[in-house]
Amino acid sequence: MKPADKKRVLREMLFARRFEERCYEAYVERKIGGFLHLYPGQEACAQGVMEAARPGHDYVITGYRDHIHAIKCGADPKAVMAELYGKETGSSKGRGGSMHIFDVAHHMMGGYALVGGPFPLAAGIAKGLKMKGSDAISICFLGDAANNQGTFHETMNMAKLWNLPVLFVCENNLYGIGTRIDRSTAVIEQYKRVSGYGIPATQVDGQDVEIVYDAAKIAVDHVRSGKGPYFLELMTYRYRGHSMSDSNAYRAKDEERMWSKRDPIIILRDRLIEAGILSLEVYKSMDTEILDQIENQIIKFAEESPEPVVTELEKYVLAENDPYVRADMTPNLNRGAR
Amino acid sequence: MAIIMYWEALQRAHDEELARDPLVIVMGEDVGVAGGTYKATKGLYDKYGPERIMDTPISENGFTGLGIGASFIGVRPIIELMSVNFAWLAMDQIFNSAAKVRYMSGGQLTAPVVIRSPGGTAHQLGAQHSARMEKVFMGVVGLRVVTPSNARQAYGLLKSAVRCDDPVFIYEHELMYNMKGEVPDGEYFHPLEGSEVARAGRDITLFGYNISVHWCLQAAEFLATHHGIDCEVIDLFSLSPLDRAGIKASVSKTHRALIAEEAEAAVGVGSEVMAIINEECFFELDAAPVRVSAKNVPIPYNHTLEKAAVPSSKDVVHAVLKMFGKS
Numbered sequence: 074m075k076p077a078d079k080k081r082v083l084r085e086m087l088f089a090r091r092f093e094e095r096c097y098e099a100y101v102e103r104k105i106g107g108f109l110h111l112y113p114g115q116e117a118c119a120q121g122v123m124e125a126a127r128p129g130h131d132y133v134i135t136g137y138r139d140h141i142h143a144i145k146c147g148a149d150p151k152a153v154m155a156e157l158y159g160k161e162t163g164s165s166k167g168r169g170g171s172m173h174i175f176d177v178a179h180h181m182m183g184g185y186a187l188v189g190g191p192f193p194l195a196a197g198i199a200k201g202l203k204m205k206g207s208d209a210i211s212i213c214f215l216g217d218a219a220n221n222q223g224t225f226h227e228t229m230n231m232a233k234l235w236n237l238p239v240l241f242v243c244e245n246n247l248y249g250i251g252t253r254i255d256r257s258t259a260v261i262e263q264y265k266r267v268s269g270y271g272i273p274a275t276q277v278d279g280q281d282v283e284i285v286y287d288a289a290k291i292a293v294d295h296v297r298s299g300k301g302p303y304f305l306e307l308m309t310y311r312y313r314g315h316s317m318s319d320s321n322a323y324r325a326k327d328e329e330r331m332w333s334k335r336d337p338i339i340i341l342r343d344r345l346i347e348a349g350i351l352s353l354e355v356y357k358s359m360d361t362e363i364l365d366q367i368e369n370q371i372i373k374f375a376e377e378s379p380e381p382v383v384t385e386l387e388k389y390v391l392a393e394n395d396p397y398v399r400a401d402m403t404p405n406l407n408r409g410a411r
Numbered sequence: 412m413a414i415i416m417y418w419e420a421l422q423r424a425h426d427e428e429l430a431r432d433p434l435v436i437v438m439g440e441d442v443g444v445a446g447g448t449y450k451a452t453k454g455l456y457d458k459y460g461p462e463r464i465m466d467t468p469i470s471e472n473g474f475t476g477l478g479i480g481a482s483f484i485g486v487r488p489i490i491e492l493m494s495v496n497f498a499w500l501a502m503d504q505i506f507n508s509a510a511k512v513r514y515m516s517g518g519q520l521t522a523p524v525v526i527r528s529p530g531g532t533a534h535q536l537g538a539q540h541s542a543r544m545e546k547v548f549m550g551v552v553g554l555r556v557v558t559p560s561n562a563r564q565a566y567g568l569l570k571s572a573v574r575c576d577d578p579v580f581i582y583e584h585e586l587m588y589n590m591k592g593e594v595p596d597g598e599y600f601h602p603l604e605g606s607e608v609a610r611a612g613r614d615i616t617l618f619g620y621n622i623s624v625h626w627c628l629q630a631a632e633f634l635a636t637h638h639g640i641d642c643e644v645i646d647l648f649s650l651s652p653l654d655r656a657g658i659k660a661s662v663s664k665t666h667r668a669l670i671a672e673e674a675e676a677a678v679g680v681g682s683e684v685m686a687i688i689n690e691e692c693f694f695e696l697d698a699a700p701v702r703v704s705a706k707n708v709p710i711p712y713n714h715t716l717e718k719a720a721v722p723s724s725k726d727v728v729h730a731v732l733k734m735f736g737k738s
């Protein structure tokens with residue numbers, strides 16, 4: 074990464090942190106409802122991988138902790154925040170919510186709430202890309218605990234069997250809600266679990282965005298060059314509870330303290346300051362700018378946006394006016410329809 | 412019009428759609444080299460190759476999800492689930508992904524997959540191979556459910572399902588693949604919504620779908636010949652949505668209704684049709700509507716017990732006679 078890119082990456086990670094912290098506040102203020110899963114601590118994962126990929130061109134799919142992945146694809150943070158507010162201007166028109174952020178124009182294929190659900194969907198997108206001869210790849214971001222679903226194993230097998238262009242990124246934050254990985258999973262190192270499917274895999278530090286970027290570059294190149302699937306495990310930690318309803322009581326304070334010293338934003342910030350690329354003053358003004366943007370543009374947009382109208386409650390269930398729903402049954406009449 | 416078998420009609424629809432659109436693919440267990448458990452994909456592997464006629468591992472939820480994901484970017488997969496009993500394993504992807512993605516993305520994404528699967532009781536296959544699951548699928552919003560009762564519908568419904576932008580579940584029947592019927596020589600598309608008058612009549616409406624249409628037709632012939640009762644038979648080829656207008660029109664004409672279903676009565680097609688009659692044309696009724704349904708048991712292996720568990724045309728005849736005070 075060039076110095077200018079590193080600075081931008083730092084800014085984007087700081088933005089992700091502040092965006093999520095503001096979501097927390099909005100939730101406490103009851104502006105956001107439902108389940109809310111926040112990303113602080115894991116910023117280097119989405120950032121580093123998407124830095125190595127082609128955002129808006131490659132296809133991304135993930136779970137419910139999805140705001141930042143969508144924004145990294147190119148989704149407008151205003152539309153994401155408006156979605157959390159349940160507004161008509163939201164990325165899913167207020168029908169999806171925090172766990173279902175979609176921006177198909179930017180190839181963000183959605184956040185899904187069923188743990189493990191996106192695995193086969195990602196492989197299917199890869200199948201489609203392969204059929205179309207596209208140079209885009211499919212990227213699936215999921216957590217460590219998702220690997221205990223059947224879909225993980227079923228998908229790894231099919232992805233390798235059919236040599237599909239899909240990158241599986243495992244954000245291993247050591248917990249599935251309140252259950253630590255060693256209490257749920259026989260083999261703790263997740264990258265080892267795909268060796269039985271013949272899929273190349275690596276594990277790297279997920280707190281250092283430059284390390285993530287370097288590893289992701291190898292992974293992305295592998296997949297894009299037609300060599301089939303790849304599995305990248307990123308060791309990370311979430312700084313907040315699993316969701317807003319989580320007290321976090323199950324984690325040892327020592328463990329939390331240890332990981333808080335490995336804050337991905339601070340790691341990069343200090344490195345850039347040391348290298349003379351950045352000063353603390355510039356960093357602080359960057360932060361002020363971000364906070365201002367979030368408050369005066371993003372939150373403002375969400376607050377001022379209209380609610381969906383109840384008369385459109387039943388829109389988007391099925392296709393509207395699909396000609397095949399009422400296809401004419403007389404053979405010569407419907408011949409060649411569409 | 413050629414007279415062909417139900418499986419041949421399905422095979423022809425597959426073949427035509429595969430030939431027309433390179434993004435149509437077929438997925439399922441044994442659909443390729445083996446030609447399909449019920450021959451619906453016979454010969455297609457040789458014609459279209461392994462990239463498009465995909466023999467899948469035995470991972471129902473996985474490959475169904477993979478097909479759904481492919482459909483997000485324009486692929487049109489026709490997924491064969493070998494038996495509807497195995498569809499339980501794919502429920503997560505069908506219900507949570509395919510049926511909901513349009514709504515939860517605010518209309519941005521759609522899952523135009525076709526999922527075909529045979530259900531019903533066949534020949535002593537036992538409890539785990541005799542499920543009738545139409546009631547499960549028709550209860551899910553965001554999914555279309557159709558069920559062909561003959562070769563013509565099998566052909567035309569599959570053609571329309573492939574081209575429709577919604578996910579469509581096609582409920583077939585283990586016993587019907589060799590049933591012969593007329594299919595138009597030219598290409599045609601059966602509507603995915605509505606119902607068909609399989610036999611016009613004045614005295615009572617018999618509602619059937621899939622195999623029970625045939626019980627109703629046989630019963631109608633018998634009742635006309637021996638008892639002078641003129642039955643109308645309505646073929647509910649679309650189970651979701653059900654044809655409210657068609658149900659209302661027929662019952663308003665005959666003033667009596669019977670629903671024949673191969674599944675257990677609870678939470679089923681019959682209860683749903685009765686509810687619609689109640690809501691749409693209660694005051695048209697001359698008698699309380701009746702259901703002819705399966706007994707509330709897992710399907711037994713023993714031949715006699717198996718036959719006793721599911722209805723037949725005789726049960727339809729008895730129920731009609733009882734309604735007319737003739738038994």
Ligand SMILES: Cc1ncc(C[n+]2csc(CCOP(=O)(O)OP(=O)(O)O)c2C)c(N)n1
Binds near residue numbers: 220
């Ligand atoms: C099929 C399913 N089972 C259970 C849940 C409840 N649940 C939501 S998130 C979660 C933990 C998942 O942990 P992981 O995959 O490691 O992701 P993380 O939240 O740590 O990012 C569980 C059990 C669910 N949403 N879906």
Ligand SMILES: [Mg+2]
Binds near residue numbers: 216
């Ligand atoms: Mg986790």
